[in-house]
Amino acid sequence: MNTKRMLSRANLDALIRDLVAAGTVVVAPTHSSGQERTGVTYGQVQSPDEVLLDGPQPIRPLKGVVFPPTEALFRWRQEKSAVKIEEVPTGFKETVVIGARPCDAAGLEVVDCVMGWDFRDELWFGRRQATTVLAMACTTCDESCFCTAVGLSPTSTRGADWFLTPVDGGFEVDVVTPKGEAILDRYKARCPEAGGAAPSRTAGLEQQVRANLDVRPDRIRGWLETHFDDPLWKRVALRCHGCGACAFVCPSCHCFDIVDEPDGAASGTRRRNWDSCQTALFTLHGSGHNPRKDQTARFRQRIMHKFSIYPARFGEVLCTGCGRCVRVCAAGMDLVSILAEIDRAAQGGGEA
Amino acid sequence: MNLYQPHLVRVEEMVDETIDTRTFKLSFEDAAVAERFDFKAGQFGEYSVFGAGECTFCIASPPTRKGYIEASFKAVGKATRAMRRLNVGDTMGFRGPYGNYFPLDQMMGKNILFIAGGIGLAPVRCVIWNTLDLRDRFRDVTIVYGARSVADLVYKRELEEWAGRSDVILHQCVDPGGETPDWKGDICFVPTLVEKLAPSPHDTYAIVCGPPIMITFTLPLLEKLGFASDHVYTTLENRMKCGLGKCGRCNVGSVYVCKDGPVFTAAQLKTLPPEY
Numbered sequence: 137m138n139t140k141r142m143l144s145r146a147n148l149d150a151l152i153r154d155l156v157a158a159g160t161v162v163v164a165p166t167h168s169s170g171q172e173r174t175g176v177t178y179g180q181v182q183s184p185d186e187v188l189l190d191g192p193q194p195i196r197p198l199k200g201v202v203f204p205p206t207e208a209l210f211r212w213r214q215e216k217s218a219v220k221i222e223e224v225p226t227g228f229k230e231t232v233v234i235g236a237r238p239c240d241a242a243g244l245e246v247v248d249c250v251m252g253w254d255f256r257d258e259l260w261f262g263r264r265q266a267t268t269v270l271a272m273a274c275t276t277c278d279e280s281c282f283c284t285a286v287g288l289s290p291t292s293t294r295g296a297d298w299f300l301t302p303v304d305g306g307f308e309v310d311v312v313t314p315k316g317e318a319i320l321d322r323y324k325a326r327c328p329e330a331g332g333a334a335p336s337r338t339a340g341l342e343q344q345v346r347a348n349l350d351v352r353p354d355r356i357r358g359w360l361e362t363h364f365d366d367p368l369w370k371r372v373a374l375r376c377h378g379c380g381a382c383a384f385v386c387p388s389c390h391c392f393d394i395v396d397e398p399d400g401a402a403s404g405t406r407r408r409n410w411d412s413c414q415t416a417l418f419t420l421h422g423s424g425h426n427p428r429k430d431q432t433a434r435f436r437q438r439i440m441h442k443f444s445i446y447p448a449r450f451g452e453v454l455c456t457g458c459g460r461c462v463r464v465c466a467a468g469m470d471l472v473s474i475l476a477e478i479d480r481a482a483q484g485g486g487e488a
Numbered sequence: 489m490n491l492y493q494p495h496l497v498r499v500e501e502m503v504d505e506t507i508d509t510r511t512f513k514l515s516f517e518d519a520a521v522a523e524r525f526d527f528k529a530g531q532f533g534e535y536s537v538f539g540a541g542e543c544t545f546c547i548a549s550p551p552t553r554k555g556y557i558e559a560s561f562k563a564v565g566k567a568t569r570a571m572r573r574l575n576v577g578d579t580m581g582f583r584g585p586y587g588n589y590f591p592l593d594q595m596m597g598k599n600i601l602f603i604a605g606g607i608g609l610a611p612v613r614c615v616i617w618n619t620l621d622l623r624d625r626f627r628d629v630t631i632v633y634g635a636r637s638v639a640d641l642v643y644k645r646e647l648e649e650w651a652g653r654s655d656v657i658l659h660q661c662v663d664p665g666g667e668t669p670d671w672k673g674d675i676c677f678v679p680t681l682v683e684k685l686a687p688s689p690h691d692t693y694a695i696v697c698g699p700p701i702m703i704t705f706t707l708p709l710l711e712k713l714g715f716a717s718d719h720v721y722t723t724l725e726n727r728m729k730c731g732l733g734k735c736g737r738c739n740v741g742s743v744y745v746c747k748d749g750p751v752f753t754a755a756q757l758k759t760l761p762p763e764y
Contacts, residue, residue, distance in 0.1 A: 209492040212538045219496055219538055219579040223489060254747065255732040258490045364741075364761045391736030394492065394729045398539040406492070406536075411735070419727050419737055419763075422543070422564040425700065427726060427740070427763040437763075441736070448742040 141320070141327040144306035149184035151326045152234065156182055161231040163201055165194045178233070178240075189235045189272060189302075193281075197387035197458065198240035199247065201233060202263040205384075206409045209259075209394070214402040226258040228266040232319065239283050239458035241271040241295035243387025249450035250390060268315050271296035272307070277341055280459030282349040282472055288456055290341045345457075349472045351479035353443060353453045359482035360444035364436070368481070372474055373435035375467045380412030382438070382461035382469070388454045391418075413437050439474070491732055494536055494581030495521050499574050500556060505642040509607060510572060511548065511560040514582065526585075527551050529592060529618040530611060530723060530751045533584025534731050535559055540570030544728045546750070547585060548610040550617035557582070560610040560642060586731040587750050590615050590721055595693045599628040603706055605678045605698025606635045609642050611723050611750075612697045616650075623655055630657040630687060634678040637666030659685060679705035689714040696722045700764075707754050717755035724750050724764045740764045 143151070155162050161180055164187040168177040176191045178198050211222040244264065251260040274281075274290035283289060293299040297316035300307035309327050311320050320327060383389040393411040398404035411418065414434050420426045428434050446454035455471075462470050497514040504510050516522035528551055536542040543565065549558035563572040574580060592615070600619055604612040619626050631650060635641045641660070650656045660673035661681045674681050678698060687694075694715055696706050703722060710720050726738040726745040738745040741761045743752075752760075 209490065214538065217577060217579065219581075221493060221496070223493065226490060250734055250736075253733060255491055255734070257732075257734060390734070392729065392734075394542055394735070396536075396539050396541045401539075404539055406538075406541075408492070408735075411729075411737075413736065421725070421727055422562070422568065423699075433763065440741070441739070445739060445742040 139311075140330040141309040141311070142303075142306060142330040143300065143309050143327045146306075147326040148234075148306065151323055152181070152184045152187065154323060154326070155232050159230075161229050162234060163198075163231060164234040165189065165191055168195070178236075187234065190275070192276070193237055193274075193278075193458070193460075194240075195460070195464075196385055197243060197460065198233060198236050198269075199243055199387055199390070201231065202244060202267060203247070203260060203390065203410075206407050207259065209406045209408055211405050212403060224259075226262040228263050231263075231267045233267060233269045234272075235300070236269050236271040236296070237274060237458070238271055238288060238290060238292045238294070238296070239281075239456040240387050241269050242283075242288050242292060242456045243295065243458075244269070245295040246388050246452050246454060246456065247390045249452055250446075253450070268297045268319050269295060270298040270300060270316075270319075272300040273302060274341060275302055277345050277348075278459070278463075279348055280462040280472060281345045281457065282459060282475070283457035284342060284346045285349040285351050285475065286353055286453045286455050286457045290345060349457075349476055351475050353447070355482040356475060356478050357444050357447050359478050360440055363481075364440075368477070369436045370432045372469075373430075373432040376414065376431045376435050376469055377467050378414045378416060378431050378434060379466065380414045381464045381466070383412035383414060384410055385460035385464045387456050387458055387460075388442070413441065435469075443475075492583070492730070494534070494542075494583045495525075496579050497557075497582045499576050499578050499580065502576060505560060505644070506640050509560060509562050509642055511558055511643075512571070512574075513549075513556050513558050514580070515556045516582075517579065522555060525557075527557075528585070528589035529615045530589035531585035531587050532731070532746075532750055533557075533559075533582050533586060534728070535561075535567075535571070536581035536583075537567055537570035537574065538579075538581065541567045542581070542583075542729070543567040543571075544725075544731065546611035546614065546723065546725075548614050550614050550621060552618050552621035560607065562607060583731065587746055588748065590695060590751050592618060596625045597627065599630070599688075599690075599692040600626055601687050601692055601694045602629070602631045602633075603678065603682060603694060603696045603698070604631075604633045605702040606640060607642060608698035608702070609633055612695055613643055613646070615695055620653075620656070627691070628657065629655065630659070632659045632661075632678065632682055632685065634661035634663070634674075634676075634681060635666070636663045638662055638668045638671055640666070677705075678702050679709055682706060682709055686713060689716070689719070692719065694720045696720060707757070710754070715754075717758065718753045720754035721751055722754065722757065724752060726764055 166179045166186045168174040175195045177194045177196045208224045213220045251257040297313045299310040391411045392408045419428045442454040496517040501513040532546045534542045548560045563569045650658045667675050724745045728738045729735040731746045733744050733747040740763045
């Protein structure tokens, strides 16, 4: 299991062709809707030419592969006075993700906790089971990346079944899980055992990310647990529009809404859709009472959930430091500087 | 069948409690589900009308009465308005039971003081009937109930029944201005009535449910009367979608109302941030 293997770029292309030919769904960073101007995102590819492993971080996280933005829970049909329910399948097509970012692969494992406690979400785990993640070490980062501040790194293998490290001529392959082993067994010919250690192209990246934000999640959690009413919340949240974009691009945000979509009077689909705690309607009671009545309360919930509540319930930070919420925010909400400020305050210095 | 797929239930009976509050009696269409369905007083469910969506309420009938469940609701949103349009014989959906419950086993042999306001009587009514159906296992049963006006009192037929029972002490009030010429109860707010009655905390559990403003004034009052905060129970009703601890909206701090609640002691409430 621990033997390193080598996957040349030509063999990776061949592997992609093999998988597609075998009927496996292959997901990789690619131009969204085939158009260069719409940016790079994770999407289904049919050929190696569509795969963009050296491009920028995909604009949306990987979670949509396991947790689609909208998904049917069941269908119903009204027949005279009776209602018939049609189940949706919980078996899913085999999917292989190629070139997942470490922050995105880790996100899946972090969300497993909430999807599996007590009640097991078969739709989530059905897709998880069907999906093999071949993650790849990052070769670039930007000033919004902060995975090292939440216990990950550009080379962390969490959530990965294979871990690819870019080296000259291709990738060094670490097989991380039994699921990864199963894929290797099928495509061994594409990945001969590696000769010697090839120089990795990821050197220096970890220090670069650490320079963006160097904080301790346990220290931040300690501060959050005792500063529910801190003036920081209002000051920071004032500029938030409550649009929820941060949640939609987040690898670990998993809140959802359940709605009915009738196709007429007699049938329809109950679906779950991504939702965000940043919108005003999220917690609104039928009576008109809203326990999180302003954006300050809603923004605080987002930070508390990620850095205090989730760690308290599951021992995991609900953030993988991908930095997308920082990049996408129209109002310039900057989680990197907010976490830095909280960490400073937790050490007894600085304003917060 | 995944977690989000409801059981089919049929509307057997409906009663209009007030001008805007209705009670449904629901039976499971699948006999096997009806047979194995069981719950405890205080638990809740997700009720749905196909095409309109789901909404969350407690189960208002007691677990001691098998074969059906009851739900009392006000038409305030899309799903409850659609429920309001249903007729006897129509089919709707139910998922549950979810959440924790009132620890009635622990309360056996003790006095129970029920304090409810408005539609808050619904979850309390489930416990009241559970207690009355096992009457010999509890000591004094006292009910303090109030609403904005006489027209807003729910379960009127049952209030009459409780008033007539020798083994139940019932005190009722309506807000000033909400009385009618023949109103015999008090004219004040629920906390005022509790203060006037000054119930003894000795060997007594209190179960309190009502609008936030009533809870806010009643809990400190009970504390002043000497009730231990772990002998005072209430139920929280945050907005939910899944009821299963996943959709992420009912939490109050690190507590999920759908899984750690909806039933909490006053002692637990004190440790929570004010987000309910």
